[in-house]
Amino acid sequence: MSRAGAWRLGILGGAVALLELLCRLGAIKKITMIPPSEMALALGRLMAGPAMWPHAAKTFGNVAWAFLIAVLAGATIGVVLHALPGLRRALDPWLATWYAVPVFVFYPLFIVLFGMGDAPIIAIAFLFSVAAMTIATLDGLGRIPRVLRKTARVHRLTPIERALRIDLPSAFPYLLTGVKLALAYAFIGVIASEFILSGFGLGHEISFAYNNFDNRTMYGLMLFLLTAVVLINLVVQRIERRELRRRGR
Template sequence: MNTRHVHAAQGLGLAAFVSSLEYLARSGAVGRITLVPPSEMGTTLVNLLVSGEITGDIWQTFSVVLGAFSLAVLVGIPAGWALWQSAELKEILDPFIITYYAIPVFVFYPLLLVVFGFNRLPILLIAFAMGVVAVVINTANGFEAVDQVYLDVGRAVRLSRYQRFRHIALPAALPYVFTGLKLGFIYSLIGVIASEFILAGSGLGYLVSNYYTTFNTAKMYAVMLFVVIVSVAINQTLLRIEGRLYQHRVNA
Protein backbone atom coordinates (compact mmCIF):
# COMPACT_ATOMS: atom_id res chain seq x y z
CA MET A 1 0.00 0.00 0.00
CA ASN A 2 1.68 3.22 -1.05
CA THR A 3 1.05 6.72 0.26
CA ARG A 4 -1.44 7.54 -2.48
CA HIS A 5 -3.59 4.53 -1.62
CA VAL A 6 -3.47 5.45 2.07
CA HIS A 7 -4.59 9.02 1.37
CA ALA A 8 -7.33 7.79 -0.95
CA ALA A 9 -8.63 5.42 1.73
CA GLN A 10 -8.55 8.18 4.36
CA GLY A 11 -10.32 10.61 2.02
CA LEU A 12 -12.98 8.03 1.16
CA GLY A 13 -13.54 7.22 4.83
CA LEU A 14 -13.97 10.88 5.76
CA ALA A 15 -16.24 11.52 2.77
CA ALA A 16 -18.41 8.52 3.68
CA PHE A 17 -18.69 9.76 7.27
CA VAL A 18 -19.58 13.33 6.30
CA SER A 19 -22.08 12.32 3.62
CA SER A 20 -23.86 9.88 5.94
CA LEU A 21 -24.24 12.73 8.46
CA GLU A 22 -25.52 14.94 5.63
CA TYR A 23 -28.03 12.24 4.65
CA LEU A 24 -29.18 11.66 8.26
CA ALA A 25 -29.81 15.39 8.74
CA ARG A 26 -31.39 16.10 5.33
CA SER A 27 -33.67 13.07 5.28
CA GLY A 28 -35.15 14.14 8.59
CA ALA A 29 -34.12 10.88 10.28
CA VAL A 30 -32.49 13.07 12.94
CA GLY A 31 -34.19 16.30 13.99
CA ARG A 32 -32.73 19.78 13.45
CA ILE A 33 -32.35 20.37 17.19
CA THR A 34 -29.97 17.40 17.30
CA LEU A 35 -28.07 17.59 14.03
CA VAL A 36 -27.64 20.02 11.15
CA PRO A 37 -26.15 18.91 7.80
CA PRO A 38 -22.33 19.25 7.72
CA SER A 39 -22.65 21.58 4.72
CA GLU A 40 -24.70 23.93 6.90
CA MET A 41 -22.12 23.66 9.71
CA GLY A 42 -19.55 24.84 7.17
CA THR A 43 -21.57 27.78 5.84
CA THR A 44 -22.57 28.83 9.38
CA LEU A 45 -18.91 28.75 10.39
CA VAL A 46 -17.91 30.90 7.41
CA ASN A 47 -20.64 33.41 8.31
CA LEU A 48 -19.54 33.51 11.95
CA LEU A 49 -15.92 34.10 10.92
CA VAL A 50 -16.70 36.71 8.27
CA SER A 51 -19.18 38.67 10.40
CA GLY A 52 -16.63 38.83 13.22
CA GLU A 53 -19.17 37.45 15.70
CA ILE A 54 -16.70 34.99 17.25
CA THR A 55 -13.43 36.88 16.68
CA GLY A 56 -13.34 38.10 20.28
CA ASP A 57 -13.81 34.58 21.61
CA ILE A 58 -11.13 33.11 19.33
CA TRP A 59 -8.75 35.79 20.60
CA GLN A 60 -9.75 35.12 24.23
CA THR A 61 -9.15 31.39 23.96
CA PHE A 62 -5.85 31.52 22.14
CA SER A 63 -4.36 34.34 24.20
CA VAL A 64 -4.93 32.28 27.35
CA VAL A 65 -3.56 29.13 25.64
CA LEU A 66 -0.43 31.01 24.56
CA GLY A 67 -0.02 32.55 28.02
CA ALA A 68 -0.35 29.19 29.79
CA PHE A 69 1.91 27.47 27.26
CA SER A 70 4.62 30.15 27.58
CA LEU A 71 4.53 29.81 31.36
CA ALA A 72 4.73 26.02 31.05
CA VAL A 73 7.82 26.35 28.84
CA LEU A 74 9.50 28.97 31.06
CA VAL A 75 9.01 26.79 34.14
CA GLY A 76 9.14 23.33 32.56
CA ILE A 77 12.39 23.41 30.57
CA PRO A 78 14.58 24.71 33.44
CA ALA A 79 12.88 22.26 35.81
CA GLY A 80 13.49 19.34 33.44
CA TRP A 81 17.11 20.43 33.03
CA ALA A 82 17.56 20.65 36.82
CA LEU A 83 16.18 17.12 37.22
CA TRP A 84 18.78 15.87 34.76
CA GLN A 85 21.59 17.75 36.50
CA SER A 86 20.92 16.25 39.91
CA ALA A 87 20.23 12.52 39.95
CA GLU A 88 19.63 12.75 43.69
CA LEU A 89 16.99 15.48 43.27
CA LYS A 90 15.28 13.44 40.55
CA GLU A 91 15.27 10.36 42.79
CA ILE A 92 13.73 12.31 45.68
CA LEU A 93 11.14 14.09 43.54
CA ASP A 94 10.18 11.07 41.43
CA PRO A 95 7.21 9.99 43.64
CA PHE A 96 5.90 13.57 43.55
CA ILE A 97 6.08 13.78 39.77
CA ILE A 98 4.28 10.46 39.56
CA THR A 99 1.68 11.70 42.05
CA TYR A 100 1.22 14.94 40.14
CA TYR A 101 0.67 13.00 36.93
CA ALA A 102 -2.02 10.97 38.68
CA ILE A 103 -4.06 13.93 39.93
CA PRO A 104 -6.96 14.97 37.69
CA VAL A 105 -5.77 18.59 37.71
CA PHE A 106 -8.99 19.83 36.17
CA VAL A 107 -11.05 19.17 39.35
CA PHE A 108 -9.28 22.15 40.95
CA TYR A 109 -11.08 24.51 38.56
CA PRO A 110 -14.12 25.10 40.86
CA LEU A 111 -11.78 25.73 43.81
CA LEU A 112 -9.68 28.21 41.80
CA LEU A 113 -12.88 29.95 40.69
CA VAL A 114 -14.04 30.60 44.27
CA VAL A 115 -10.53 31.61 45.39
CA PHE A 116 -9.53 33.89 42.48
CA GLY A 117 -12.95 34.91 41.22
CA PHE A 118 -14.79 34.61 37.93
CA ASN A 119 -12.06 35.74 35.51
CA ARG A 120 -9.37 34.34 33.17
CA LEU A 121 -6.81 33.62 35.93
CA PRO A 122 -8.26 30.25 37.06
CA ILE A 123 -8.39 29.15 33.39
CA LEU A 124 -4.77 30.19 32.88
CA LEU A 125 -3.68 28.31 36.01
CA ILE A 126 -5.52 25.11 35.03
CA ALA A 127 -4.08 25.19 31.50
CA PHE A 128 -0.59 25.84 32.87
CA ALA A 129 -0.90 23.03 35.43
CA MET A 130 -2.07 20.61 32.73
CA GLY A 131 0.68 21.59 30.27
CA VAL A 132 3.76 21.98 32.45
CA VAL A 133 4.18 18.35 33.54
CA ALA A 134 4.62 17.05 29.98
CA VAL A 135 7.30 19.69 29.36
CA VAL A 136 9.21 18.81 32.56
CA ILE A 137 9.15 15.04 32.03
CA ASN A 138 10.01 15.04 28.34
CA THR A 139 12.81 17.60 28.85
CA ALA A 140 14.33 15.44 31.61
CA ASN A 141 13.95 12.30 29.43
CA GLY A 142 15.59 14.12 26.52
CA PHE A 143 18.68 15.14 28.46
CA GLU A 144 18.91 11.65 29.92
CA ALA A 145 18.97 10.22 26.40
CA VAL A 146 22.16 12.17 25.60
CA ASP A 147 24.94 9.63 25.01
CA GLN A 148 27.53 9.92 27.80
CA VAL A 149 30.33 9.32 25.26
CA TYR A 150 29.57 12.61 23.50
CA LEU A 151 29.71 14.52 26.77
CA ASP A 152 33.01 12.81 27.62
CA VAL A 153 34.43 13.78 24.23
CA GLY A 154 33.31 17.35 24.90
CA ARG A 155 35.12 17.28 28.22
CA ALA A 156 38.22 15.76 26.57
CA VAL A 157 38.44 18.58 24.03
CA ARG A 158 37.95 21.02 26.91
CA LEU A 159 34.62 22.50 25.98
CA SER A 160 33.24 24.76 28.69
CA ARG A 161 30.14 23.73 30.62
CA TYR A 162 28.05 26.11 28.50
CA GLN A 163 29.58 24.85 25.25
CA ARG A 164 28.83 21.25 26.22
CA PHE A 165 25.25 22.25 26.88
CA ARG A 166 24.88 24.35 23.75
CA HIS A 167 26.64 22.08 21.25
CA ILE A 168 26.13 18.58 22.66
CA ALA A 169 23.31 18.17 25.19
CA LEU A 170 20.79 20.58 23.65
CA PRO A 171 20.90 19.31 20.04
CA ALA A 172 20.72 15.70 21.26
CA ALA A 173 17.81 16.38 23.59
CA LEU A 174 15.92 18.66 21.20
CA PRO A 175 13.51 16.11 19.66
CA TYR A 176 12.40 14.95 23.13
CA VAL A 177 12.07 18.52 24.37
CA PHE A 178 9.95 19.24 21.31
CA THR A 179 7.69 16.28 22.17
CA GLY A 180 7.23 17.95 25.56
CA LEU A 181 6.37 21.26 23.91
CA LYS A 182 3.88 19.58 21.57
CA LEU A 183 2.10 17.84 24.44
CA GLY A 184 2.33 20.95 26.62
CA PHE A 185 0.57 23.02 23.96
CA ILE A 186 -2.12 20.41 23.35
CA TYR A 187 -2.81 19.91 27.07
CA SER A 188 -2.97 23.70 27.60
CA LEU A 189 -5.48 23.98 24.77
CA ILE A 190 -7.55 21.15 26.28
CA GLY A 191 -7.40 22.84 29.70
CA VAL A 192 -8.59 26.19 28.37
CA ILE A 193 -11.43 24.81 26.25
CA ALA A 194 -12.63 22.50 29.06
CA SER A 195 -12.61 25.33 31.64
CA GLU A 196 -14.50 27.61 29.27
CA PHE A 197 -17.01 24.88 28.53
CA ILE A 198 -17.74 24.15 32.21
CA LEU A 199 -17.94 27.76 33.45
CA ALA A 200 -16.82 30.98 31.77
CA GLY A 201 -18.27 34.08 30.13
CA SER A 202 -16.35 34.00 26.85
CA GLY A 203 -14.11 31.87 24.66
CA LEU A 204 -14.70 29.05 22.18
CA GLY A 205 -15.54 26.45 24.86
CA TYR A 206 -18.09 28.84 26.36
CA LEU A 207 -19.65 29.44 22.93
CA VAL A 208 -20.30 25.74 22.35
CA SER A 209 -21.89 25.21 25.79
CA ASN A 210 -23.86 28.45 25.46
CA TYR A 211 -25.18 27.62 21.97
CA TYR A 212 -26.08 24.16 23.31
CA THR A 213 -28.12 25.47 26.25
CA THR A 214 -29.89 28.04 24.03
CA PHE A 215 -30.74 25.41 21.34
CA ASN A 216 -28.67 27.26 18.75
CA THR A 217 -27.67 23.98 17.13
CA ALA A 218 -26.27 25.25 13.82
CA LYS A 219 -23.91 27.73 15.50
CA MET A 220 -22.96 25.15 18.13
CA TYR A 221 -21.84 22.68 15.45
CA ALA A 222 -20.09 25.46 13.53
CA VAL A 223 -17.88 26.38 16.51
CA MET A 224 -17.36 22.68 17.31
CA LEU A 225 -16.15 22.17 13.74
CA PHE A 226 -13.84 25.17 14.09
CA VAL A 227 -12.23 23.83 17.29
CA VAL A 228 -11.78 20.37 15.74
CA ILE A 229 -10.23 21.78 12.54
CA VAL A 230 -7.89 24.14 14.40
CA SER A 231 -6.71 21.55 16.94
CA VAL A 232 -6.16 18.90 14.26
CA ALA A 233 -4.24 21.42 12.11
CA ILE A 234 -2.02 22.42 15.06
CA ASN A 235 -1.44 18.79 16.05
CA GLN A 236 -0.67 17.72 12.48
CA THR A 237 1.87 20.56 12.08
CA LEU A 238 3.56 19.72 15.40
CA LEU A 239 3.63 15.98 14.52
CA ARG A 240 5.36 16.78 11.19
CA ILE A 241 8.03 18.96 12.83
CA GLU A 242 8.50 16.33 15.53
CA GLY A 243 8.91 13.54 12.95
CA ARG A 244 11.52 15.58 11.10
CA LEU A 245 13.48 16.27 14.32
CA TYR A 246 13.65 12.57 15.20
CA GLN A 247 14.55 11.74 11.58
CA HIS A 248 17.39 14.26 11.74
CA ARG A 249 18.63 12.65 14.94
CA VAL A 250 18.68 9.20 13.32
CA ASN A 251 20.55 10.45 10.24
CA ALA A 252 23.12 12.47 12.18
Protein backbone atom coordinates in the same frame (compact mmCIF):
# COMPACT_ATOMS: atom_id res chain seq x y z
CA MET B 1 -0.91 9.92 -2.64
CA SER B 2 -0.09 6.74 -0.75
CA ARG B 3 -2.52 3.84 -0.63
CA ALA B 4 -3.18 4.42 3.07
CA GLY B 5 -3.79 8.11 2.41
CA ALA B 6 -6.35 7.28 -0.29
CA TRP B 7 -8.15 4.86 2.03
CA ARG B 8 -8.14 7.41 4.82
CA LEU B 9 -9.58 10.13 2.58
CA GLY B 10 -12.19 7.70 1.27
CA ILE B 11 -13.29 6.52 4.72
CA LEU B 12 -13.45 10.02 6.21
CA GLY B 13 -15.25 11.37 3.13
CA GLY B 14 -17.64 8.43 3.19
CA ALA B 15 -18.38 9.00 6.89
CA VAL B 16 -19.20 12.66 6.28
CA ALA B 17 -21.39 11.75 3.28
CA LEU B 18 -23.21 9.09 5.32
CA LEU B 19 -23.79 11.58 8.13
CA GLU B 20 -25.16 14.09 5.65
CA LEU B 21 -27.49 11.47 4.21
CA LEU B 22 -28.73 10.26 7.62
CA CYS B 23 -29.40 13.84 8.72
CA ARG B 24 -31.19 14.73 5.47
CA LEU B 25 -33.34 11.61 5.65
CA GLY B 26 -34.29 12.41 9.22
CA ALA B 27 -32.71 9.25 10.69
CA ILE B 28 -30.69 11.63 12.88
CA LYS B 29 -32.97 14.27 14.30
CA LYS B 30 -32.29 17.93 13.74
CA ILE B 31 -32.18 18.57 17.48
CA THR B 32 -29.30 16.06 17.77
CA MET B 33 -27.14 16.98 14.81
CA ILE B 34 -27.39 19.22 11.80
CA PRO B 35 -26.07 17.97 8.42
CA PRO B 36 -22.31 18.54 7.88
CA SER B 37 -23.04 20.89 4.95
CA GLU B 38 -25.06 23.13 7.26
CA MET B 39 -22.24 22.99 9.84
CA ALA B 40 -19.91 24.34 7.16
CA LEU B 41 -22.41 27.08 6.29
CA ALA B 42 -22.74 27.99 9.98
CA LEU B 43 -18.95 28.13 10.22
CA GLY B 44 -18.82 30.47 7.22
CA ARG B 45 -21.42 32.75 8.76
CA LEU B 46 -19.60 32.84 12.11
CA MET B 47 -16.29 33.66 10.44
CA ALA B 48 -17.87 36.43 8.38
CA GLY B 49 -19.56 38.02 11.41
CA PRO B 50 -17.91 39.95 14.24
CA ALA B 51 -19.42 38.02 17.20
CA MET B 52 -17.02 35.08 17.39
CA TRP B 53 -13.63 36.76 16.98
CA PRO B 54 -13.23 38.36 20.45
CA HIS B 55 -13.93 34.97 22.02
CA ALA B 56 -11.50 33.26 19.65
CA ALA B 57 -8.82 35.85 20.41
CA LYS B 58 -9.33 35.33 24.15
CA THR B 59 -9.15 31.54 23.90
CA PHE B 60 -6.09 31.42 21.66
CA GLY B 61 -4.37 34.13 23.69
CA ASN B 62 -4.87 32.19 26.92
CA VAL B 63 -3.64 29.00 25.27
CA ALA B 64 -0.54 30.81 24.02
CA TRP B 65 0.30 32.16 27.50
CA ALA B 66 -0.27 28.84 29.26
CA PHE B 67 1.74 27.03 26.58
CA LEU B 68 4.70 29.43 26.68
CA ILE B 69 4.94 29.48 30.47
CA ALA B 70 4.54 25.68 30.62
CA VAL B 71 7.30 25.05 28.06
CA LEU B 72 9.77 27.40 29.79
CA ALA B 73 8.91 26.21 33.31
CA GLY B 74 8.76 22.54 32.29
CA ALA B 75 12.18 22.70 30.62
CA THR B 76 13.67 24.51 33.63
CA ILE B 77 12.18 22.06 36.13
CA GLY B 78 13.41 19.20 33.95
CA VAL B 79 16.97 20.55 33.91
CA VAL B 80 16.96 21.13 37.68
CA LEU B 81 15.56 17.68 38.44
CA HIS B 82 18.08 16.09 36.08
CA ALA B 83 20.89 17.80 37.95
CA LEU B 84 19.56 16.57 41.32
CA PRO B 85 18.99 12.81 40.95
CA GLY B 86 17.90 12.39 44.56
CA LEU B 87 15.07 14.90 44.22
CA ARG B 88 14.15 13.45 40.86
CA ARG B 89 13.82 9.95 42.27
CA ALA B 90 11.57 11.26 45.02
CA LEU B 91 9.35 13.19 42.60
CA ASP B 92 9.17 10.56 39.83
CA PRO B 93 6.09 8.72 41.14
CA TRP B 94 4.31 12.08 41.58
CA LEU B 95 5.08 13.12 38.02
CA ALA B 96 3.72 9.80 36.78
CA THR B 97 0.42 10.35 38.64
CA TRP B 98 0.13 14.02 37.71
CA TYR B 99 -2.61 13.55 35.14
CA ALA B 100 -4.80 11.75 37.66
CA VAL B 101 -5.34 15.02 39.56
CA PRO B 102 -8.47 16.84 38.41
CA VAL B 103 -6.74 20.25 38.31
CA PHE B 104 -10.04 22.05 37.65
CA VAL B 105 -10.88 21.76 41.35
CA PHE B 106 -8.26 24.42 42.06
CA TYR B 107 -10.22 27.09 40.17
CA PRO B 108 -11.64 28.71 43.37
CA LEU B 109 -8.16 28.73 44.91
CA PHE B 110 -6.72 30.40 41.81
CA ILE B 111 -9.46 33.01 41.84
CA VAL B 112 -8.49 33.91 45.40
CA LEU B 113 -4.80 33.92 44.48
CA PHE B 114 -4.93 35.67 41.11
CA GLY B 115 -8.33 37.39 41.07
CA MET B 116 -11.06 37.05 38.46
CA GLY B 117 -10.06 37.21 34.83
CA ASP B 118 -7.76 35.18 32.62
CA ALA B 119 -5.07 34.30 35.16
CA PRO B 120 -6.94 31.43 36.90
CA ILE B 121 -7.66 29.78 33.54
CA ILE B 122 -4.08 30.22 32.38
CA ALA B 123 -2.93 28.75 35.71
CA ILE B 124 -5.11 25.66 35.26
CA ALA B 125 -3.94 25.10 31.67
CA PHE B 126 -0.35 25.67 32.81
CA LEU B 127 -0.66 23.02 35.53
CA PHE B 128 -2.15 20.71 32.92
CA SER B 129 0.66 21.06 30.41
CA VAL B 130 3.78 21.69 32.52
CA ALA B 131 4.12 18.04 33.58
CA ALA B 132 4.28 16.81 29.97
CA MET B 133 7.14 19.21 29.21
CA THR B 134 8.99 18.28 32.42
CA ILE B 135 8.72 14.56 31.70
CA ALA B 136 9.88 15.04 28.10
CA THR B 137 12.86 17.14 29.19
CA LEU B 138 13.90 14.50 31.74
CA ASP B 139 13.52 11.83 29.05
CA GLY B 140 15.68 13.74 26.60
CA LEU B 141 18.44 14.58 29.09
CA GLY B 142 18.44 11.02 30.39
CA ARG B 143 19.02 9.58 26.93
CA ILE B 144 22.07 11.55 25.90
CA PRO B 145 24.60 8.87 24.88
CA ARG B 146 27.36 8.52 27.43
CA VAL B 147 30.01 8.87 24.72
CA LEU B 148 28.86 12.44 24.03
CA ARG B 149 29.21 13.37 27.68
CA LYS B 150 32.69 11.84 27.72
CA THR B 151 33.62 13.72 24.55
CA ALA B 152 32.50 16.93 26.21
CA ARG B 153 34.78 16.18 29.11
CA VAL B 154 37.71 15.34 26.85
CA HIS B 155 37.28 18.68 25.08
CA ARG B 156 37.02 20.42 28.47
CA LEU B 157 33.80 22.17 27.50
CA THR B 158 32.41 24.59 30.06
CA PRO B 159 28.91 23.67 31.38
CA ILE B 160 27.34 26.33 29.13
CA GLU B 161 29.17 25.12 26.04
CA ARG B 162 28.19 21.57 26.85
CA ALA B 163 24.56 22.53 27.32
CA LEU B 164 24.45 24.34 23.96
CA ARG B 165 26.55 21.97 21.85
CA ILE B 166 25.81 18.56 23.37
CA ASP B 167 22.75 18.48 25.62
CA LEU B 168 20.37 20.67 23.64
CA PRO B 169 20.91 19.17 20.17
CA SER B 170 20.93 15.65 21.55
CA ALA B 171 17.75 16.03 23.60
CA PHE B 172 16.00 18.11 20.95
CA PRO B 173 13.64 15.44 19.53
CA TYR B 174 12.35 14.65 23.03
CA LEU B 175 11.93 18.36 23.77
CA LEU B 176 9.86 18.68 20.59
CA THR B 177 7.60 15.86 21.73
CA GLY B 178 7.20 17.71 25.01
CA VAL B 179 6.34 20.93 23.19
CA LYS B 180 3.72 19.09 21.12
CA LEU B 181 2.12 17.55 24.21
CA ALA B 182 2.27 20.83 26.14
CA LEU B 183 0.38 22.55 23.32
CA ALA B 184 -2.31 19.87 23.25
CA TYR B 185 -2.72 19.99 27.03
CA ALA B 186 -2.81 23.81 27.06
CA PHE B 187 -5.72 23.68 24.63
CA ILE B 188 -7.53 21.04 26.67
CA GLY B 189 -6.98 22.99 29.90
CA VAL B 190 -8.14 26.36 28.57
CA ILE B 191 -11.17 25.07 26.72
CA ALA B 192 -12.32 22.74 29.49
CA SER B 193 -12.03 25.61 32.00
CA GLU B 194 -14.00 27.94 29.74
CA PHE B 195 -16.57 25.21 29.29
CA ILE B 196 -17.35 24.52 32.91
CA LEU B 197 -16.13 27.59 34.77
CA SER B 198 -15.68 30.77 32.80
CA GLY B 199 -18.04 33.22 31.11
CA PHE B 200 -16.01 34.05 28.03
CA GLY B 201 -14.06 32.33 25.26
CA LEU B 202 -14.91 29.72 22.62
CA GLY B 203 -15.46 26.96 25.18
CA HIS B 204 -18.05 29.06 27.00
CA GLU B 205 -19.72 30.06 23.73
CA ILE B 206 -20.15 26.39 22.76
CA SER B 207 -21.61 25.48 26.13
CA PHE B 208 -23.85 28.59 26.00
CA ALA B 209 -25.15 27.60 22.54
CA TYR B 210 -25.75 24.05 23.80
CA ASN B 211 -27.78 25.31 26.76
CA ASN B 212 -29.89 27.45 24.41
CA PHE B 213 -30.51 24.65 21.89
CA ASP B 214 -28.75 26.80 19.29
CA ASN B 215 -27.37 23.88 17.30
CA ARG B 216 -26.25 25.92 14.32
CA THR B 217 -23.97 28.15 16.36
CA MET B 218 -22.80 25.22 18.46
CA TYR B 219 -21.75 23.03 15.54
CA GLY B 220 -20.27 25.98 13.68
CA LEU B 221 -18.11 26.89 16.70
CA MET B 222 -17.10 23.26 17.23
CA LEU B 223 -16.05 22.99 13.60
CA PHE B 224 -14.05 26.21 13.86
CA LEU B 225 -12.28 25.20 17.06
CA LEU B 226 -11.51 21.62 16.04
CA THR B 227 -10.28 22.65 12.58
CA ALA B 228 -8.03 25.30 14.10
CA VAL B 229 -6.56 22.84 16.62
CA VAL B 230 -5.99 20.17 13.96
CA LEU B 231 -4.27 22.70 11.66
CA ILE B 232 -2.00 23.95 14.46
CA ASN B 233 -1.11 20.38 15.40
CA LEU B 234 -0.34 19.55 11.76
CA VAL B 235 2.09 22.47 11.55
CA VAL B 236 3.85 21.38 14.75
CA GLN B 237 3.99 17.80 13.50
CA ARG B 238 5.50 18.91 10.20
CA ILE B 239 8.19 20.89 12.02
CA GLU B 240 8.89 17.87 14.21
CA ARG B 241 9.20 15.53 11.24
CA ARG B 242 11.51 17.90 9.39
CA GLU B 243 13.76 18.21 12.43
CA LEU B 244 13.87 14.44 12.90
CA ARG B 245 14.75 13.93 9.23
CA ARG B 246 17.49 16.54 9.45
CA ARG B 247 18.96 14.56 12.31
CA GLY B 248 18.86 11.40 10.23
CA ARG B 249 16.40 9.44 12.35
